[in-house]
Amino acid sequence: MPHFDHEPNTAGFQRQSHSLVFQLAKAAVLVFICVMTATFATIFGASIYSSYFQIPPEVEVPVITGKELAEANGILEKVHLRLAIQESRHTNSHPDRVIISQDPAAGRKVRQDRQILAVVSLGPELVDVPDLKGKTLREARILLSNHRLRVGKVTFKNEKVGEPEQILEQRPGGGEKVAKGRAIDLQVQKGSSSATTHMPNWQGKHVYRVEDLLANAHLELGSVVWVFNDFIPRGEVVAQHPPRGEMVAYHSSVELQVSAGRSQEKLFKQRRLSIAVPRGTRAQRVSVVLNSEVGADRIFEGATVSGDRLELMVAGWTGSEVEVYFNDRLQRREKL
Numbered sequence: 001m002p003h004f005d006h007e008p009n010t011a012g013f014q015r016q017s018h019s020l021v022f023q024l025a026k027a028a029v030l031v032f033i034c035v036m037t038a039t040f041a042t043i044f045g046a047s048i049y050s051s052y053f054q055i056p057p058e059v060e061v062p063v064i065t066g067k068e069l070a071e072a073n074g075i076l077e078k079v080h081l082r083l084a085i086q087e088s089r090h091t092n093s094h095p096d097r098v099i100i101s102q103d104p105a106a107g108r109k110v111r112q113d114r115q116i117l118a119v120v121s122l123g124p125e126l127v128d129v130p131d132l133k134g135k136t137l138r139e140a141r142i143l144l145s146n147h148r149l150r151v152g153k154v155t156f157k158n159e160k161v162g163e164p165e166q167i168l169e170q171r172p173g174g175g176e177k178v179a180k181g182r183a184i185d186l187q188v189q190k191g192s193s194s195a196t197t198h199m200p201n202w203q204g205k206h207v208y209r210v211e212d213l214l215a216n217a218h219l220e221l222g223s224v225v226w227v228f229n230d231f232i233p234r235g236e237v238v239a240q241h242p243p244r245g246e247m248v249a250y251h252s253s254v255e256l257q258v259s260a261g262r263s264q265e266k267l268f269k270q271r272r273l274s275i276a277v278p279r280g281t282r283a284q285r286v287s288v289v290l291n292s293e294v295g296a297d298r299i300f301e302g303a304t305v306s307g308d309r310l311e312l313m314v315a316g317w318t319g320s321e322v323e324v325y326f327n328d329r330l331q332r333r334e335k336l
Helices: 009-053 069-078 137-146 207-216
Strands: 058-060 082-089 099-103 109-111 115-121 126-128 150-157 166-171 177-179 183-189 196-198 220-227 237-241 247-249 253-259 268-276 284-292 295-304 309-317 321-326 329-335
Touching: 069 082, 069 115, 137 150, 137 183, 207 220, 207 253, 207 295, 268 284, 268 321, 284 309, 295 309
Parallel strands: 082 115, 150 183, 220 253
Antiparallel strands: 058 109, 099 115, 126 177, 166 183, 196 247, 237 253, 268 309, 284 295, 284 321, 321 329
16 A cells, blocks of 8 residues: 655645635624624714704794794794793783793794793783672772772762762672773762661671671771670670661771680780881882781771881780781781
8 A cells, every 4th residue: 555654735725725714704704893883883973973063054933922832833843943931921911822922032043953932821810800889989999909900980970868878880790700900890879978877786796707797887997995704705796886776877987895705814915016118109008907816807007108107006915916018918927
């Protein structure tokens, strides 16, 4: 048998072929990885650039003031802008859900996708109209002011003998809802100087109800004197002047004695209250109210000059609160 000292040439060629194929496969894999990496980096870089570095084109801000909310949103979307509600407020000049103002203003150049801030109307703020029939003109002014309304046109009818001043008609009527600040027109019957009424009986009534009852009877509350009483519950009227049944003129003052309860139950306190009236361009209407367990008692009400100072003596149970109002707005509250 022949003996070969060296491998055949064909075996060496096969090994070289296998090595070449392996090297080419490695190169192909590396090329594929490089291509995929470059592609991913390009796409990712373009996305980052588009999101963070590319400057959007400019557009002109359209007019949305005076437009309804949905319409304004559609107008902005067409030019690739976004609507953002900055504030909502009541107004008598615009219906509900209508744009009152915008920022930036119409005509300005801004980048796409910018927010346009808008102030949106809630429509007029509605309040209830109080029933004024049978009230005096003064009472009507106070009631309307408390309901954030005002007196409009006032017409007077001639007085009737024995009849007090009273409101006969009002427009809008009591119970209707109107915009805050609306003027209420009144028809007023002039009061007769001979108008009188029988003094009702207030004994046994609770003091916190008396002021409303007096107003309905066209009388006014005068002084209130608190007296200790071991048999009548605290807050009930003990005596009155003028007495019940007496004929008195309309708008007469009624003085009341009110039970303070048993003398050992509470301590009565009195102190001086100093009120500095703020300076302004008009007179200030000042009211002082004493709040206690038996209700609210208006101890002072009147018009004062701006910059003036009031000194009042206030008396009541320890723990009572004193409230000071300027033009029906609470300015301060403190313990007695």
